[in-house]
Amino acid sequence: MHLIFRKSILYTTLSFSSLFAIGTQFLMFPESAYDLAMGSHVSFGGSENVNPSLIKLTQSSPLLYINSGNWYGDIRTSGVNYIHTLGNYNNKIFLKQAGIADLEYRENKPSDEPNTTFGAYGFALGSGFSLNTAVGNFGVTFSALYFTIYDQSSQGLKIDLGYSNVYNNGWGVGVSILNLGSVSTFYQEKPKMPIRLLTGFTKDIELKSISSRLYTTGDFSFINDSWKIKIGNNTNWKQIKLLSGYSFTKHTSSISFGSGFLYGRFGITYAIRMGSQEIGIPQTLSLSFRLP
Numbered sequence: 366m367h368l369i370f371r372k373s374i375l376y377t378t379l380s381f382s383s384l385f386a387i388g389t390q391f392l393m394f395p396e397s398a399y400d401l402a403m404g405s406h407v408s409f410g411g412s413e414n415v416n417p418s419l420i421k422l423t424q425s426s427p428l429l430y431i432n433s434g435n436w437y438g439d440i441r442t443s444g445v446n447y448i449h450t451l452g453n454y455n456n457k458i459f460l461k462q463a464g465i466a467d468l469e470y471r472e473n474k475p476s477d478e479p480n481t482t483f484g485a486y487g488f489a490l491g492s493g494f495s496l497n498t499a500v501g502n503f504g505v506t507f508s509a510l511y512f513t514i515y516d517q518s519s520q521g522l523k524i525d526l527g528y529s530n531v532y533n534n535g536w537g538v539g540v541s542i543l544n545l546g547s548v549s550t551f552y553q554e555k556p557k558m559p560i561r562l563l564t565g566f567t568k569d570i571e572l573k574s575i576s577s578r579l580y581t582t583g584d585f586s587f588i589n590d591s592w593k594i595k596i597g598n599n600t601n602w603k604q605i606k607l608l609s610g611y612s613f614t615k616h617t618s619s620i621s622f623g624s625g626f627l628y629g630r631f632g633i634t635y636a637i638r639m640g641s642q643e644i645g646i647p648q649t650l651s652l653s654f655r656l657p
Contacts, residue, residue, distance in 0.1 A: 388487065388512055388514075388519075388551070388556050389487075389510070389512070389548060389556045389557065389558055389559055390559055391440075391442075391463035391487035391489075391512065392487075392489065392510075392523070392543075392544050392558075392559055393559050393561070393586075394436050394440075394442055394463055395414075395647075395649070396412075396414045396442070396444050396461055397412070397414065397430065397444070397634070397649060397651045398432070398434070398608075398623050398625070398634040398635055398636040398649045398650060398651035399412060399599075399608065399623070399634060399636070399651065400412050400414055400415070400649075401434070401621060401623065401636040401637070401638055401647060401648070401649045402597075402608035402609065402610055402621050402622060402623025402634075402636035402637075403580060403595075403597030403598070403599060403608050403609070403610040403621070403623070404580070404582065404595035404597045404611075404612050404621070405563075405582070405584075405595070406539070406565050406567070406580040406581075406582045406595065406597055407419075407527065407529065407539035407540060407541045407563045407564065407565050407582055408529060408537045408538055408539035408565045408566050408567035408580060408582070409529055409530070409531040409537025409538070409539065409567045410537065410567055410569075410578050410580075410599065411529075411539060411565070411567065411580060411582075413448075413457060413493070413495075413504075415525075415527075415541060415543060415561075415563055416504065416527035416528075416529060416539050416540075416563070417457075417493040417494070417495055417504030417505055417506040417525050417526070417527045417541070418495050418501075418502040418503055418504030418527040418528050418529040418539070418541070419495065419502070419504065419527070419529055419539070420448060420455045420456070420457045420493050420494065420495040420504055421448075421455050421495060421502075422448060422449070422450060422455060424655065425450070426655050426656055426657060427447065427448060427449035427450075427655070427656045428446075428447070428448045428449075428653060428654070428655055428656070429445075429446070429447055429448075429653065429654045429655075429656060430444075430445070430446040430447075430448075430651060430652070430653050431444075431445055431651070431652045431653075432444040432445075432446075432461075432649060432650070432651045432652075433649070433650055433651075434647065434648050434649030434650060435645075435647060435648060435649075436463065436645075436647050437644050437645045437647060438465065438644070438645065439465060439645070440463055440464065440465050441463065441464055441465065441466075442461070442462070442463045442649070443462050443463075444459065444460060444461035444462065445459065446458070446459045447459070451494070453496065454494045454495065454496055455494065455495045455496075456492065456493070456494055457492065457493045457494075457506075458491075458492050459489075459490070459492070459493070460488070460489070460490050461488070461489045462486065462487065462488050462489075463486070463487045464484060464485060464486035464487065465484060465486075466484040484514075485513065485514035485515075486512060486513055486514075487510075487511070487512035488510070488511045488512065489509070489510050489523075490508065490509050491506055491507050491508030491509060492506070492507060493505065493506030493507070494506075495527075500530070501528055501529060501530030502528065502529045502530065503527070503528055504525075504526070504527040504528075504529075505524065505525065505526055505527075506524065506525040507522070507523075507524055508522065508523045508524075508525075508546075509521075509522060510522065510523060510546075510548055512548075517551060517552050518551075519548045519549045519551040519556060520548060520549055521546055521547050521548030521549055522546045522547065523544050523545060523546030523558065524545045524546055525541065525542070525543045525544070525545070526541060526542050526545070527539065527540070527541035527542075528540050528541070531567075535568055535569035536566060536567065536569075537566060537567035537568075537569075538565070538566050538567075539563075539564070539565055539566070539582075540562075540563065540564040540565075541562075541563050541564075542560070542561070542562050543560065543561045543562075543563070544558045544559050544560050544561060545558070545560060546558055557588055558588075559586060559587075559588045560586075560587040560588065561584060561585065561586055561587070562584075562585045562587070563582055563583065563585070564582070564583055565580060565581050565583060565595075566580075566581055567579065567580050574602060574603070575600065575601070575602050576600070576601045577598060577599070577600045577601070578598070578599045578600075579596075579597070579598055580595070580596065580597040580598070580599075581594075581595070581596055581597075582594075582595045582597075583595075591614055591615060592614065592615075593612055593613070593614045594612065594613055594614075595610065595612040596610065596611045596612070597609065597610040597611075598610070604626055604627045604628060605624070605625070605626055606623075606624060606625035606626070606627070606634065607623075607624055608621075608622065608623035608624065608625070608634070608636060609621065609622050609623070610622075610638075617640060617641050617642055618640070618641045619638055619639060619640035619641065620638070620639055620640075621636060621637065621638035621639070622636065622637060623635060623636030623637070624636075625651075630654055630655040630656075631652075631653070631654055631655075632653040632654075633650070633651070633652055633653075634650070634651045634653075635648070635649070635650050635651075636648065636649050636651075
């Protein structure tokens with residue numbers, strides 16, 4: 366009876382609390398400071414994390430990105446990305462993780478201290494490719510997934526697909542579909558994949574020594590049957606970047622800011638987000654290094 370009760374509590378915790386995000390929902394967390402600050406856009410100059418066609422090197426040498434931050438509910442996030450060329454393709458190898466380590470297990474009676482504490486984690490390990498063609502850029506990403514809470518776990522595979530193009534008048538477009546795939550049964554049910562369809566455009570603006578890029582993206586979640594509209598801006602002045610974003614759904618909204626600095630081969634970016642739900646202030650620090 367105690368074992369049945371314990372597993373019921375764990376399943377309820379995963380399904381109906383903020384910890385549900387450690388399941389397949391961790392795939393929707395913004396990964397980098399750029400994503401957190403501007404809103405993860407799919408058009409030219411946006412994020413390869415939500416559009417694999419944007420995997421690209423601006424120079425010939427490989428790039429290494431390291432991300433670390435926290436999401437709502439004190440969930441810690443981190444990730445490593447390595448981008449390089451592989452023949453005619455641009456390739457990205459990545460690992461992303463989200464987790465919380467201080468969950469409390471209690472029995473069905475009041476107590477000052479929990480019986481024990483445990484963690485919940487989600488991992489994605491994968492690789493993506495992009496190819497430039499005469500009609501635009503195409504990309505695909507394959508990921509192996511694993512997530513766990515207490516003594517329960519699930520694993521699976523997912524695929525992301527994307528397209529983008531940029532025009533001579535400073536406009537860019539992009540579209541992607543994310544999280545196609547499946548994971549194994551967790552306890553008694555099979556978790557749903559948070560499939561998303563994103564489409565958006567970009568406009569470049571030049572003003573003397575200042576360059577700015579404006580983004581607009583529509584993000585449809587099939588699991589929630591809802592749209593999120595995201596607006597972002599990336600302004601560059603010499604080695605300094607200023608980032609900002611605003612997003613809203615039918616019931617919520619958020620505003621975000623970030624800044625970055627590039628010095629030679631090394632770059633650093635920091636971002637924060639504030640939402641109308643007032644359940645925390647996510648923040649992320651991203652480091653980049655161009656390898657020899």
